[in-house]
Amino acid sequence: MTFSRSFAFRRGVYLSPGVPPLTRGFAIYQGFRLSSFTSLKHRLSTFTKTVSPTRNIPKYSRKNKSFLMYTTAVLIFGIGFTYASAPLYRIFCQTTGFSGTPMTGTSTINPNRLVPSKNSRRIKVTFNADTSRALNWSFTPQQREVRVLPGETSLAFYTAKNESNKDIIGMATYNVTPSKVAPYFNKIQCFCFEEQMLGAGEQVDMPVFFFIDPEIENDPLMKDVDTVTLSYTFFKAKYDDNGTLIPIPA
Incomplete structure (x- = not known):
């Protein structure tokens, strides 16, 4: 070759x-x-x-870090919102009467509404009391019912007794039925959503000061309402690891 x-x-x-x-x-x-x-x-x-897959490692690493940061932020926001939602929802219900929650506080009360409507029908208000299984208390209303005119203030009492041999802190939630009456049912003072500590064997009387807004007479949807039931339920107060009270949903 x-x-x-x-x-x-x-x-x-x-x-x-x-x-x-x-x-x-x-x-x-x-x-x-x-x-x-x-x-x-x-x-x-x-x-x-x-x-070679190693050429894209920095790129994918940055994407993974961004995704992790985004997921963590969403998780933290979700936890914070969950923790805050109960008191925010309760405040909303108390202000608007939403979900059968009576309106509370004196700041939203117009003094002109505290005038009994003498020509109006009387509305029967009945009282109900319950306790959770975790709370060893007896809890009962002192009166079965009262009859009030729209605009007329009324004072009622509940009795709570700690049946255990140790101090216990309880908290009460409340609502009215029928729920459509809630915007017209105003509680000037009550013991709801506040820590109530009873010593072992202690018994106390708890007052509720309320009235029904006279505007209920001008609402055609309320014409069939003759009876309103005010219900309270007591729960055992719970606290987180920092000693902060865990809110009870309305």
């Missing part, structure tokens, strides 16, 4: 004319192998750079 000089130059091999043909052929063959190996190595290197 005869190799031309130009072929030898293309393969990066140059031999003087005095080199024996066999040696010349072997040298050219070696040059051909070296050139082919170098070309193959370059192609493999290019292919590796193209498909």
Whole structure:
């Protein structure tokens, strides 16, 4: 086999004319192998750079960090909102009478509404009391019912007794039925949503001062309402690890 000089130059091999043909052929063959190996190595290197997953590690790492931060922020917000939702919902209900929650506080009461409507019908208000199973208290209303005119204030009492041999703190929630009456049922003073501590065997009377807004007479949806029930339920107060009271939903 005869190799031309130009072929030898293309393969990066140059031999003087005095080199024996066999040696010349072997040298050219070696040059051909070296050139082919170098070309193959370059192609493999290019292919590796193209498909290697390690090239995208920083990019995906940044994406993972961003996703983790976003998820953590959403989780923290969710926990905070959950913790705050109970008192916020309670305040909303107390202000608007939503969900059968009577309106409370003297700041929302117009003195002109505290005038009995003498020509109006009397509405019967009945009283109900319950306790949770975790609270070893007896809790009862002192009166079964009262009859009031719209705009007339009324004072009622409940009695609570700690039946255990240790001090216990309780909290009460309340509502009225039918729930549509709630915006017109105003409690000026009561013991709801406040910590009530009773010593072992202690018994106390708890007052409720309320009135029904005279505007109830102008609402056609209230024409069929003759009886309203005010209900209280006492729960055992619970606290978190920091000693903060855990709100009881309205």
